[in-house]
Amino acid sequence: MASKIFTTNDQLLGSYLRNLMESAGYSVLTQKTRIETSQEPQQSFGNIDWHSELWLIHDADLAKAQQFLQQALSRESA
Numbered sequence: 001m002a003s004k005i006f007t008t009n010d011q012l013l014g015s016y017l018r019n020l021m022e023s024a025g026y027s028v029l030t031q032k033t034r035i036e037t038s039q040e041p042q043q044s045f046g047n048i049d050w051h052s053e054l055w056l057i058h059d060a061d062l063a064k065a066q067q068f069l070q071q072a073l074s075r076e077s078a
Contacts, residue, residue, distance in 0.1 A: 002029070003062055006054040006069060009035075013076075014052030020072055026065050027057035 005028075008014050014030055021028045035049045056065050 001059055002055045002057050003059055004053050005056050005062070005066055007033075007051055008054075009049060009051050011050070011052055014054060017054055017069065017072060021054070021056075021065065021068065024068060026061060026068070028065075029055050029057065031055060 006014075006017060008017075018028055018030050031053045033051050033053055035051055036047070054069075056062060
């Protein structure tokens with residue numbers, strides 16, 4: 001069973017992390033989800049935003065993959 005390990009609205013970051021994890025040997029996939037956000041509370045409809053969800057295919061790798069992902073994000077924010 002797959003586990004969602006990361007969500008971002010930055011498409012470039014999502015693609016980068018997927019490629020990085022695949023190059024490290026993790027089986028991952030990206031799913032795009034549509035999020036509706038309201039700009040003003042009175043509006044009955046909002047803007048459409050897309051988020052990328054990064055999913056790990058093999059749950060057995062979950063702890064190692066989360067640690068790898070956190071290290072990658074730490075390097076990127078430095």
